[in-house]
Amino acid sequence: MGEYARFLEIGQRRLPQPPRTGESLAGKRVLVTGGTGCIGTELLRQLARLGCRELACLANRSGPEVEGVHYWRGDIRDIGPLMARGWDAVFHTAAQRDPGLAERQQRLTITTNVFGMAAALASAERHGVERFVYASTGKALRPFSPDTYTATKRVAECLLAQSTIPRRSGARFTHVVDNSIIHERLLRWARAGEPIRLHADGIIFYAQSAIESAQLLIGAAEHAGTGAAEIHAIRDLGIPVDLTAMTAEMIHDLGSSSLIQVVGYDSGYEETPFPGLYDPDTAFDHSPLINAFEADTAHQPYEAVDAFPLRFGRRVEVSGDLEADSWRVMESAVAAVRPELAERIADLARSKCTDPTHSRMLKIIEEQGG
Numbered sequence: 001m002g003e004y005a006r007f008l009e010i011g012q013r014r015l016p017q018p019p020r021t022g023e024s025l026a027g028k029r030v031l032v033t034g035g036t037g038c039i040g041t042e043l044l045r046q047l048a049r050l051g052c053r054e055l056a057c058l059a060n061r062s063g064p065e066v067e068g069v070h071y072w073r074g075d076i077r078d079i080g081p082l083m084a085r086g087w088d089a090v091f092h093t094a095a096q097r098d099p100g101l102a103e104r105q106q107r108l109t110i111t112t113n114v115f116g117m118a119a120a121l122a123s124a125e126r127h128g129v130e131r132f133v134y135a136s137t138g139k140a141l142r143p144f145s146p147d148t149y150t151a152t153k154r155v156a157e158c159l160l161a162q163s164t165i166p167r168r169s170g171a172r173f174t175h176v177v178d179n180s181i182i183h184e185r186l187l188r189w190a191r192a193g194e195p196i197r198l199h200a201d202g203i204i205f206y207a208q209s210a211i212e213s214a215q216l217l218i219g220a221a222e223h224a225g226t227g228a229a230e231i232h233a234i235r236d237l238g239i240p241v242d243l244t245a246m247t248a249e250m251i252h253d254l255g256s257s258s259l260i261q262v263v264g265y266d267s268g269y270e271e272t273p274f275p276g277l278y279d280p281d282t283a284f285d286h287s288p289l290i291n292a293f294e295a296d297t298a299h300q301p302y303e304a305v306d307a308f309p310l311r312f313g314r315r316v317e318v319s320g321d322l323e324a325d326s327w328r329v330m331e332s333a334v335a336a337v338r339p340e341l342a343e344r345i346a347d348l349a350r351s352k353c354t355d356p357t358h359s360r361m362l363k364i365i366e367e368q369g370g
Contacts, residue, residue: 004249007241010207011177015215015234018302022218024131026051031087033076033120034094036063038179039135043091043214044069050218058082059094076116083123089131091217092120095153097137098181100266102149110322113152114159118318121163133221134160134170135213136231138206138289141172142273144330144361151326155318158329161229161310168229169220170310171213172289174237178210186247190256196247197263199271204240206288216305223301228309231294233287235306274358276349276365292345293337311336330361334368343369 001009030047034040035057044066047055056070058079065071072082076094083090095113096102102109117134124132139150140157160168177183189196212234220232244260251258265271279292286298287306298308313335316328334342346366353362 002249003245013209022050028088029054040093042210093135099149117156131167132165138174141291167224169224171216172233174206193257203243206237233289275352276345
């Protein structure tokens with residue numbers, strides 16, 4: 001099978017379902033934010049089959065509608081009146097998700113992804129919501145990132161951890177085939193016969209389906225305990241997709257005259273991750289969406305899925321200054337790490353930190369390691 005066909009086939013993939021997944025949502029009143037998006041729509045489809053007493057969606061735009069769901073149009077930051085109607089569970093999938101757009105529209109991204117999350121959590125706390133499930137991103141495994149999209153989702157994970165909602169959980173997604181920004185862009189260029197601009201040759205990336213993503217969110221809701229918030233991620237994401245090979249095969253399949261150009265990384269796409277992101281001793285035992293610090297406390301709540309508790313050493317008050325908030329989130333997360341592990345990660349990264357951001361990250365980790 002070619003690389004492009006393999007990429008498309010991932011869109012049909014499903015999780016092995018654990019016993020009783022979704023049972024706790026039967027007969028419950030459930031609200032989904034962002035439910036007209038790709039993952040939100042698939043989530044509503046799956047929830048509709050679980051026998052929820054009432055299903056509702058809040059979204060700021062129209063989209064596919066699922067039979068039996070009540071739809072409200074509105075901004076996530078103004079969720080209060082809808083939340084006051086009383087819900088047993090809330091799935092928060094609303095977000096600005098385009099990394100490139102996030103750099104061009106930073107204010108919109110911060111107000112949606114950070115302040116929208118804060119508003120949803122505060123309103124859920126005020127109105128007695130029992131379960132809150134957050135759709136995060138695999139990019140949030142980076143303890144700190146200069147990229148706006150990644151940083152907002154990481155700060156939002158911290159807000160989830162600090163919430164007083166009884167049962168809190170989340171799911172990290174990697175590249176979702178069904179709503180792939182990259183795929184849409186490649187298709188547009190190829191159909192127009194325009195040059196196809198790739199960041200670099202040799203890029204590989206993991207992918208998953210919208211079906212898996214919705215299943216993962218429901219599993220996170222089912223397994224949410226009353227202790228620390230936990231983040232869930234698919235353990236085995238299969239063989240990463242080779243972007244250059246995928247693009248070449250797509251051009252061939254479409255009969256396009258487009259040529260591939262390597263143009264470097266756009267703003268919003270961090271070229272080189274922190275070198276201590278993974279520990280070789282644990283990296284192959286857990287989902288690639290879990291970093292070395294998180295792997296220390298990771299476990300398998302059910303088949304094919306890993307989870308870890310979101311731990312922060314001190315409370316972070318979000319100010320809206322994204323860079324400052326992001327550094328505080330990293331400092332708080334590292335403060336919750338065992339000193340021995342911090343020292344090991346520092347040892348792994350020390351000789352490879354070549355830019356000021358990574359050097360500052362290393363210093364924070366070294367201070368925790370002592």
